[in-house]
Amino acid sequence: MEQVIRTPRLLLEPQVEAHAEEMFAVLSDPAIYEYEHEPPASLAALRERFRLLESRRSPDGSQLWLNWVVRADAEAIGYVQATVFADARAAVAYVFASRFWGQGYAREAVAAMLDFLREEYGVSVAVAVFKKANSRSRKLLHALGFRDAEHPVDPDEDSMERAL
DSSP states (O other): OOOOEEOSSEEEEEOOGGGHHHHHHHHTOGGGGGTSOOOOSOHHHHHHHHHHHTTOBOTTSSSEEEEEEEEETTEEEEEEEEEEOTTSEEEEEEEEOGGGTTTTHHHHHHHHHHHHHHHHHOOOEEEEEEETTOHHHHHHHHHTTOEEEOOOOOTTEEEEEEEO
16 A cells, blocks of 8 residues: 655545545635536445455556545545556556645645656656647646657647656
């Protein structure tokens, strides 16, 4: 099981099924889905997803699935996650409630996760995929030292990577 990660303002808790109700409220923010996916279909569906992710491994065991709920002042404000591959790469992602955008929380949480992935799992490259129209994600990733990358993505997506 992954560890709790602390930053000056945030607590990143390993995500478990018990977080589902609190995170359902966070993930019901319609602003999140301007560019990305869609909200959870139901609280029950989110509980089931979180329960499955508690294994921390893909069904074939080839990938580590690491997920953290991000808290500021004890309130859940979003999540960060990484899929770690055997070749020391990690696919990273993040989602934060819109009322917390522009306050540096995502940058702080993702930076802490990247440091943890490098130190604890030997990850050497992080890759992020996002919708081309999502300028906030592009700006965040640039601020974290990510650069444009050529990874297979959908036509409406871009990818960026960073050496750790």
